[in-house]
Amino acid sequence: MKIPPYFEFTSPPRLLAGEGALDHLPYELKALGCQKPLLLRDPGLSVTTLPSLLDRILEEGQIVPAAVFTDLPADAPMSRVMAVAASYRASGCDGLVAVGGGSVLDTAKAAMLVISSGATSFAGVEGFHAFHGAVIPFVLIPTTAGTGSEATTVSVVSHDEKNIKMELVTPRMLPQTAILDPRCTVSLPPKITAATGIDALTHSLEALTGKQANPLSRVHALAAIELVHAHLETVLLNPGDKAARQAMALAAYLAGVSFSNSMVGAVHSLGHGLGAVCHLPHGITMELLLLPVLRHNRPAIEADLKDLAALWSPDLPESERPDFLDSLASFLEAVRKYAKLPATLSEAGVTREQLPAVVERAWMDGSLLTNPVELSKADLLELLEGAF
C-alpha cells in the first residue's frame, strides 16, 4: 500500500447506527449540553411518518425544539443559510439538529459555521480549511444513503444571484454526532435509492483511485464499495429490507469519510458541470459518467482495479476473476433496470449543444486536480461525447 509523504485525515464523528438509534437523540443532545435545539427538517419528509416519530422521541426525552425550520429548497441558496442562522439566534437555540437529504444537511453545515463564527455575511465562512474556533452542538440525521454529508467536511450551497454552487470545506463542519437509523431511509423511492447509492459508490471509487488517497481513506472506501455491491440491488428489489437499508446508509457514511479525506475526481467535476448547466440530479450524473471516466483513468489505476476485482469476486481465483470494470458495467446495468435510470446523457435530456458549457464548468472544478489522470478540456469533451 502506497503511503503518501504527507497526508491529513479527519476522523469521522461519533456514530449511532442501527434501528432505534434515533431514539437516543435526546440523550446525545443533553450530552452535548443542548436543551433547545433548532430542528432543521427536510420538507420532503412531510409525506412520511418520520416527523411524528421524531416529535415523539424528542417529547419522551424532554427536549423541546426552540424552533423548527422546514423552508428548505433543494440546493438551498446562501440567503436560506443566513435565514436559518437568524432563526437560531432569534429563538435562543443552543444547538442544531438536521434531518434530511444531502442538500438539507449541507445547508445545516453551512448554517452551523455561520452561527458558530458569529458571521453576519457568507463571505466570513467561505473557503477551504479557513474556519477557526469553537462550534455549537450539532447532530446530523441523513434520510438518504448517498452523499454521506453527515461524515464529510464539505458543504455545497448555491449562490443567490449567480446560479452557481459554492463549496465550503473545513473539518470543523463535521457534526459531533451522526445518526443512521434504517427507519429514516426505508421509504425512499427506487430512483432516489439507486441514484444516491451510485453516488456513494462513486465517492468511494474516486476516493480510492484518486491522487490524494491515503491508507485510511482507502480502508473506508473499500468497505463502502463492498457494502454497495452487496446491498444496493437488495434494497431495490426489496425496499422494506431494513438490514440492507442500514448497510447502504453505512456505505454512504463510509464513502463520505473516505472522499472527505482524499477528494473525488473527474466524475464529480463533470457531474457538477452537468448539474449546473443541465440541472440533472447529482446521482444521475454519477451513474452516467462513472464508467467512462474510470475507463479513461485505467492506465493509472490498474493496481486498484485488481484489488477491486478481488473485493467483488472474493471466491474466484485471481486468474478467473472478471475485470472489475466489466463487473461494474453489469452492476450499473442491473441498477438501471430496477430503478429505470437513463443509460446515456441524451436519454437524460442533455443536448449536444450543452456539452461545451459543461466542459467549461468542469474545468473550474477543484476535483480535477485529484483525478488520477490529468485531463484537458478536449479529454473532458470526449468523455461527455462518449456518455452521450
Next chain:
Amino acid sequence: MKTMVAAVVLKFLGAGILVLQRKDSRMQEELTAYAPGSALQIRAWDGGPVLCLAKSASGAWTAGSLSRPLGSEVVEVVFKSPRSAILALLGLQSVSAAFLENRVTVRGDLMVTLPLVRAVNLAEAHLFPRWWTKPIGTLPPRRLTLMGTWFGALAQLFSPQERSP
C-alpha cells in the same frame, strides 16, 4: 530568514506570472477566469509575506506585496506553516501538491481557485529547472525558456509597472 526568502520568492513568482500573462496563451486563459476588480493573494503563512495579483477595471494585472482586505472579490491562499510555504514556493513541492496534501487554506470563493493553482503551476514550470522541481503530476511544457522567463521576470521587477495594487 524564512520571511525574507518567502518575500523574495513571492515577488519573483508574481513577476513570472505577469511575464507569462503577456506571452503565454495558457496563462491568459487561466487569468480570464477572474473579473475586473478581483485580487488573488498568496500568503506564505498567517501574518507572513504576501503576493497580491490584482486585476484592474481595465483588465490589466499588477503584482504587489500589500494585501487587500478579504471580501467577495478576493481569494487568498495561505500556507499552513512556513515549512510548507518554503517547500512550495521554492518549487521543491508544486503548489498543486500543496493543495492535494491540505498544506494550504483558502479564504474566499473555492470555485475560482483552480485557475490560480494552474497559473502558479505554469509559472513554476517556467521559473524552476526541471531537475529541481518535484511535481505531483506532469509539469506543463514550457513555451518560454527558463532563461527567457528569468530575464523577463527581472525586467518586470524593475519596471515602473511593478507596484502594489
